[in-house]
Amino acid sequence: MAVRAGLVGVGPVGDRIVCCLKERNFPLADELRVAATRARKEILAGEEFAVQALDESDFDNSLKFFEGLDVVFFAGREGAKGASATWAKPAIERYGCYCIDNGSDFRLDPQVPLVVPEVNMETVTDATRLIASPNCSTIQMVVALWPLHKAAGLRRVVVSTYQAVSGWGGAAQKQLYDELRQLVERGRVDDWNPSIFPRPIALDCLPHIDRFTPGGYTKEEMKMVNESRKIMGLPELKITATAVRVPVDIGHAESINIEFERPLDADTARQILSDPGQAPGVVVIDGPTKDPNAAEVRNAPEELQYPTQADVLREEWKDMVLVGRIRDDDTVAHGINLWCVADNLRKGAATNVVQIAEKMIERGIIG
Ligand SMILES: NC(=O)c1ccc[n+]([C@@H]2O[C@H](COP(=O)([O-])OP(=O)(O)OC[C@H]3O[C@@H](n4cnc5c(N)ncnc54)[C@H](OP(=O)(O)O)[C@@H]3O)[C@@H](O)[C@H]2O)c1
Known part of the structure; x- marks a missing residue:
């Protein structure tokens, strides 16, 4: 069972997400699709990726990044103009992606499960589309x-x-x-x-x-x-x-x-x-x-x-x-x-979001 996955954000957390996906043999259907604020080449987990730009001023075109993706890991900046605040809900509404967010924007939203797989994986259901990963500490x-x-x-x-x-x-x-x-x-x-x-x-x-x-x-x-x-x-x-x-x-x-x-x-x-x-x-x-x-x-x-x-x-x-x-x-x-x-950067962020996705695959929610 393979899934099409994307990553938004190529800072240290984004890099560790790529490491975890590789090390844990995450079942990727296609090459991981990667985005940040600017298009360029970027080395992540020792491998070169073509990074696509997500640009709010070119919204509809940028949103196509999410087309066809089953799951998207967000590791971008937080806040009103941040990555998940700008792109997660439109990606869910337009393309039905499952979004797992490292940032704090949705953590206390009562509609959004805040998940540590060792503790409360049961809060993720078939209906869940947006999942928040807690603060590292x-x-x-x-x-x-x-x-x-x-x-x-x-x-x-x-x-x-x-x-x-x-x-x-x-x-x-x-x-x-x-x-x-x-x-x-x-x-x-x-x-x-x-x-x-x-x-x-x-x-x-x-x-x-x-x-x-x-x-x-x-x-x-x-x-x-x-x-x-x-x-x-x-x-x-x-x-x-x-x-x-x-x-x-x-x-x-x-x-x-x-x-x-x-x-x-x-x-x-x-x-x-x-x-x-x-x-x-x-x-x-x-x-x-x-x-x-x-x-x-x-x-x-x-x-x-x-x-x-x-x-x-x-x-x-x-x-x-x-x-x-x-x-x-x-x-x-x-x-x-x-x-x-x-x-x-790992259990405090990247490992936690990859573990959430793995559990969702195990339970047949994605993939
Ligand atoms: N560091 C930790 O220990 C830790 C632990 C738990 C959670 N988190 C959370 O994880 C997230 C990433 O952390 P980090 O330390 O890797 O951050 P970082 O070093 O600041 O990197 C952020 C990345 O996100 C991209 N980005 C920012 N705004 C964006 C937007 N609007 N659209 C698309 N991409 C955007 C940036 O793009 P450019 O490269 O193009 O500027 C950059 O690649 C943050 O929300 C942070 O709070 C971090």
Whole structure:
């Protein structure tokens, strides 16, 4: 069963979508059709693609890009003039495409399912045409929270994030490298683009991702709150977030404090999260280290393993949510702390949308 697929947006997320399609042998009927704001050649996943232009001033002609496509992955800019806001609904109405969107425009629309396949794939039905994929920091958190919720009921979640610059697009990655070069060459950062980050990001952490809302939280923090509630179907969940940009290229980390309705201790949480049947997509890296140097150098036999952002670039873990540092929180009746990392461009975006499409094929919705 093969499907005709298209991709809108060729930034880092678009590139990773092409990687996932290739690596996972996604059943493409024809060559992937690719569009962005300008026509050109572009290398994606190491292969050259002819990129077509989607131009609002030439609307009808541009819309033909979608003709005959079964599924379209959107990885374009967000907002009123953004890719999915401009093209998704016309593509659905004119050509009946299934659109899976990485952006935030439709995530909280009650008519649009917001999907993490490990959690709520059942919200996609035969009638669904537009599907939203959550914010990167939300996806990895709910993949880890959901199995624990099923075991003991979430009561309250407090999360602090450590988010890579690539979460803000390809231009942000270039900016970090440029700032680091300035630091090495001149010892200070003189030139940076404040429209990307409000202050230099090299060797600093900014508790400021996206714009501030009137309550003092940032939009990124409110995305984690509102999207998690929608995905898990827990509209009253007590959840609060602090989102921090750190000078890491790829990979988001999160420190999550979780309080449960019913008893659940760290050992049980570790068992649940270590079981792929109960916690699909999760890898637990926690426990005594097997690195002989840890004990030797630091004279600390109690050293533990834990995942870091660098680990999510490893082949075997690039699509997984890595969890470690699982500890009892003795300040509440039933609480734990854990640390969780994932590749924001892969499971936080590209892998998630490709997995959604795969599940739709499996269920006979597309293809
Ligand atoms: N980065 C992450 O970790 C992450 C995680 C989850 C979700 N997302 C979301 O995924 C999307 C893509 O992220 P990214 O980091 O790859 O972004 P990016 O680096 O800014 O790239 C955006 C791409 O979309 C194209 N584009 C923008 N507006 C368009 C329009 N109106 N019509 C057609 N194409 C358009 C751009 O075209 P040109 O190349 O021609 O300018 C560019 O190729 C965003 O919505 C982002 O919020 C990102």
